[in-house]
Amino acid sequence: MPRKVTPDMWLFGAAVMLLSAGVVMVYSASAIVAADRFHDPYFFLKKQLFWALLGSLGMLVAVRTDYRKLEPFIVPTLIVAAALLVLVLIPPIGQSINGTRRWIRLGPVSFQPAELAKLALVFYLAAFLARRQEELHDLRRGVLPPLLVAGAFAALVFVQPDLGNCLTLVALTFGMLYLAGAPVRYLGWTLAPALPLLVLAIAVAPYRLRRITAFWDPWADPRGSGFQIIQSWLAFGNGGLFGQGIGASRQKLFYLPESHTDFIFAVVGEELGFLGTTAFVLIFAVLIWRGCSSPPRRS
Secondary structure, three states: OOOOEEOOHHHHHHHHHHHHHHHHHHHHHHHHHHHHHHOOOOHHHHHHHHHHHHHHHHHHHHHOOOHHHHHHHHHHHHHHHHHHHHHOOOOOOEEEEOOEEEEEEEOOEEEOHHHHHHHHHHHHHHHHHHHOHHHOOOHHHHHHHHHHHHHHHHHHHHOOOOHHHHHHHHHHHHHHHHHHOOOHHHHHHHHOOHHHHHHHHHHOOHHHHHHHHHHHOHHHOOOOOOHHHHHHHHHHHHHOOOOOOOOOOOOOOOOOOOOOOOOHHHHHHHHHHHHHHHHHHHHHHHHHHHHOOOOOEEO
């Protein structure tokens, strides 16, 4: 009889706290925008609740499942993820938003295939590295196969174009290889040729270059590429130590673009203050700490 897995309560608690606080802050940051765009202040809240409930159900199933039983599904999941990364590039399957094709819509539900690709890649790397740990000092057999799989996924994500998720897949792969014990020299040899390609990818796309320069000096173009960063700073400054209170952000009133997505942390800072943002960072720190700690106990 298989032994029962006892969940790590620190990890479980951090995930539940982030999920709960995330739902609240998404509603707070998005209600005004949703009412203006969709005439329904609960539009984004409904979507967030749907995915939160679906994720919670998946978590409960995962807690009660021996992870070794997932191994037969790894290759099919990789194939499905790769197929979706190809399909999202084909109109009208892939939804074009702001000049990119990153989303697939199924009725009222839309999702990014890149998110499934991350999960599939983690499963594949975990299984591969567990089986081939003794071969990680062999570049051809131990390191090259996961790099090729990750490289294919990263290339498909890059052409959407989505440089952020592309780099996330690369960083995820190199991080897991390093933690599994792959020689640093192998990782360096494969990473070094990619750096000029990254510089080229940024240089040939003006909007990417503007983002980099705006990050370093947003005041160089305060009404253009630096506008969003400056507005986020104003939100943090207005929040002070204790914040203005949940729902009381002023910057989300169309001063801060994309306040409910990329820059939602600025709304958190304005409404919950320095103490609230610090609490969020600490919860993420607990999540990372327990995620890198020992495997779950069995009783």
